Every structure is written in C-alpha cells, then in structure tokens.
Amino acid sequence: MLRLEDLTIRAADRLLVEPTSLTLVPGQVTCLIGPSGCGKSSVLKWLAGVLAPGLTAEGRAEVERTPLVPPSPALAYQPQQDTLFPWLTVAENAALGLELSGLSRRAAQARVRPLFDRFGLAGCEDRFPRELSGGMRQRAAFLRTIVLDAPYLLLDEPFSALDAVTRLRLQDWLLARLAERPRGVLLVTHDLYEATQMANRILVMAACPGRIVADISLTTPRPARSEAALAGVRADLRSLLMEETP
Numbered sequence: 001m002l003r004l005e006d007l008t009i010r011a012a013d014r015l016l017v018e019p020t021s022l023t024l025v026p027g028q029v030t031c032l033i034g035p036s037g038c039g040k041s042s043v044l045k046w047l048a049g050v051l052a053p054g055l056t057a058e059g060r061a062e063v064e065r066t067p068l069v070p071p072s073p074a075l076a077y078q079p080q081q082d083t084l085f086p087w088l089t090v091a092e093n094a095a096l097g098l099e100l101s102g103l104s105r106r107a108a109q110a111r112v113r114p115l116f117d118r119f120g121l122a123g124c125e126d127r128f129p130r131e132l133s134g135g136m137r138q139r140a141a142f143l144r145t146i147v148l149d150a151p152y153l154l155l156d157e158p159f160s161a162l163d164a165v166t167r168l169r170l171q172d173w174l175l176a177r178l179a180e181r182p183r184g185v186l187l188v189t190h191d192l193y194e195a196t197q198m199a200n201r202i203l204v205m206a207a208c209p210g211r212i213v214a215d216i217s218l219t220t221p222r223p224a225r226s227e228a229a230l231a232g233v234r235a236d237l238r239s240l241l242m243e244e245t246p
C-alpha cells in the first residue's frame, strides 16, 4: 500500500493544497478529479519528486511501510505534458525508463517494440516525436510509463488527447493489465465517464485551497457499470464539481 499523509503545498505565502491524505492499494484505481488549479498535478508531482520550483511542500509518504524517498522505483509517473525527448525516436523514448532502471538498450527495445501495435503506434518506432500527432505522442508517453515494473502508477490525464475509440481501448487495456498484475493507480482526469468506468474510488478535490471534499467508493463490478448504474454517481459528481468550481 502507498500511503500519503498530510501533504501541504505552498507557493510563497499562499496555501495551494491543505493537508491531504490518500492511500493507493494494489489492483485499485483511485481517480482524482477537481477543478483546474486545485492542485491535482502538484500532488502527483510531489510523490514523483518533481514538484515545480517555487512550490514548497510538507508531508509524509510511505510505500509498503517504508518511507518514500522520491524519485522512487516504486512509482511510475506520467506527467500531463508528454515530455518525450525530441532527439530520441519514439521507440527510444518508450524504452527510456526501462534503460534508466538498468535494462540494456537491447532488452528495453525488446520489451517495448511488441507493444507498439497494441498502442496504435505500429510503424512509428523509428520516427521522431515531432512526426506524430498529439494523441500519438500521448500514447507513446503512456507506453513508456506502463512498461515500467513499478507497483504504483501516477497518471496525470493520460488519455486526454486521445480520440474516443483509442481512449476506450487504452482504458480497457490498462484495466486488463491491472487484472493480470495488480498495481495501485492514481489517475487524474477531468472526464467523469472515465472516472466512473475506471475507478474503485474517486477523490473529489475543491480549489482555493486545494483539498479533498468527497471520497466515493464504486463497488459495482466494472462489467456491470452500465449507463443506468452510473447515472446517479455521475449526477452527484457533477453537482459537487459545480459547487466546488469557483
């Protein structure tokens, strides 16, 4: 289990995020939703050890009861921007995290290349990021994150630039991978459909200062999550977000 306790984030004298706590459980998807600027990305960045310069934070985090010292191999982080290196090919970008974790270049390539088809990137292996669309770059960044062996995934709007069909396919693909190998996922999204389809738990943040105002568990098994079954939860989330968005 990953446990975050009392994370507070400030910019100079301004309180951005009030003491915030959450837990991630292997095999479960926790979605973080809330208005723009409430601090969702900053929470992930702090866990990943890349909080923006100019921000300060206090808090505690532990993974399997051991203090988390970011950057930690227990976490794979996909930032909101795709952050692919323009001078590397897509396959080199996708394999970068594996190489940094100690795999040889050849072994890392052997791990990522068979997945290109699944990610709708077949034929793009040796192209450069500038030759891809925004959605393709986002898929490459997702691939780079998901191939890591980290038991916890921090995903900041990983599907936001994708067309509807690709988004559904990758959501399904992620859930299938989690079923095979349980990992704890913290997923930031603005998409209520995505949150209610994917999540075991939805944390709703409010802004000014950022804080968690609702913690909703979804117990309906995913295959039974029909439009009708989820309509009530989505309506509640919509009203909460309307109330909490300045």
Ligand SMILES: Nc1ncnc2c1ncn2[C@@H]1O[C@H](COP(=O)(O)OP(=O)(O)OP(=O)(O)O)[C@@H](O)[C@H]1O
Pocket: 011, 016, 034, 035, 036, 037, 038, 039, 040, 041, 042, 043, 052, 053, 054, 055, 080
């Ligand atoms: N380097 C910085 N210096 C000062 N304030 C910052 C800095 N980076 C972010 N902020 C502020 O921190 C707050 C939280 O930003 P953050 O990006 O974490 O929000 P968010 O909820 O992820 O937003 P979005 O949904 O738009 O991505 C915002 O008010 C933002 O203006």
